[in-house]
Amino acid sequence: MSESDFENRTVLVTGGSRGIGRACCERLARAGAKVAINFRSRESDALETVALVEAAGSQAMLAQADVTDQQAVEAMVAEVNKQLGPIDMLVNNAGIFEYVTHETTTLDHWKRTIDANLTGLYIVTWAVKEQMIERKFGRIVNMSSISAMRPRPYGIAYAASKAGIIAFTQSAADALIPYNIRMNAVAPGLIETEIIDDVDRKTIDRIVNETPMKRIGTADEIADLVRFLLSEDSRFMMGQTLVASGGRVMLP
Numbered sequence: 618m619s620e621s622d623f624e625n626r627t628v629l630v631t632g633g634s635r636g637i638g639r640a641c642c643e644r645l646a647r648a649g650a651k652v653a654i655n656f657r658s659r660e661s662d663a664l665e666t667v668a669l670v671e672a673a674g675s676q677a678m679l680a681q682a683d684v685t686d687q688q689a690v691e692a693m694v695a696e697v698n699k700q701l702g703p704i705d706m707l708v709n710n711a712g713i714f715e716y717v718t719h720e721t722t723t724l725d726h727w728k729r730t731i732d733a734n735l736t737g738l739y740i741v742t743w744a745v746k747e748q749m750i751e752r753k754f755g756r757i758v759n760m761s762s763i764s765a766m767r768p769r770p771y772g773i774a775y776a777a778s779k780a781g782i783i784a785f786t787q788s789a790a791d792a793l794i795p796y797n798i799r800m801n802a803v804a805p806g807l808i809e810t811e812i813i814d815d816v817d818r819k820t821i822d823r824i825v826n827e828t829p830m831k832r833i834g835t836a837d838e839i840a841d842l843v844r845f846l847l848s849e850d851s852r853f854m855m856g857q858t859l860v861a862s863g864g865r866v867m868l869p
């Protein structure tokens with residue numbers, strides 16, 4: 618494992634203020650990257666991530682923008698360029714999950730979910746890719762979910778958005794590899810973060826019970842995979858989605 622892959626590299630992590638994104642920021646800072654921490658609204662959380670990155674001995678900056686707002690994202694990317702230099706690596710992690718059944722799914726919920734999880738990922742990637750193309754270097758990891766492969770009778774829009782990310786990753790990886798931009802994705806199973814606060818205890822217990830490893834995953838476990846996919850350790854991989862689900866992906 619070579620941490621030198623991250624020295625003097627600038628990484629932008631969307632949704633870096635808490636949960637999996639925060640763990641990625643800390644992990645990549647420990648590897649030597651300068652980290653731009655994107656968040657939407659919770660600045661105090663993002664400031665805690667800044668402190669963690671700095672404690673890891675690296676440079677951090679706050680990068681506020683709603684990923685669904687193209688103008689705001691373009692302004693954020695310009696600010697990252699000004700403060701930390703060109704963006705070498707991108708972790709498209711920002712996302713939302715709302716626990717809804719088919720009865721409570723509305724068009725508003727559908728649009729909100731697809732916008733935040735899929736359209737936002739497109740907007741950020743497109744705002745960053747030109748500088749990667751110009752410099753003939755880019756490493757991108759997109760956050761999908763096991764929901765894309767092992768659907769449940771709830772969160773239908775969420776599952777659709779996360780399946781879209783897998784298809785996006787395959788096609789965009791193919792289009793961008795001539796410019797040495799290598800893109801992959803991660804599909805976590807259930808991970809202990811705030812996003813699952815909306816899921817009732819009974820459902821969580823049932824998922825844990827049917828998971829061969831009999832536990833929920835941690836944000837650090839996903840951050841390690843993200844680091845791997847951004848590094849040259851994964852140099853022969855592109856367009857792939859790595860699943861980390863304690864074995865749940867093997868279940869029918």
Ligand code: NAP
Nearest residue numbers: 632634636637657658659683684711712762807808810812
């Ligand atoms: P989390 O703790 O709720 O964190 C979500 C992050 O996304 C926050 O930093 C939030 O920023 C940011 N965000 C949400 N909407 C945004 C927007 N429109 N623009 C910019 N930032 C936005 O959730 P998490 O579990 O760490 O989730 C991170 C990613 O992993 C998501 O894509 C999620 O779907 C995926 N995932 C999670 C699990 C799991 O079980 N936890 C499993 C599979 C996949 P603010 O705090 O400012 O709102």
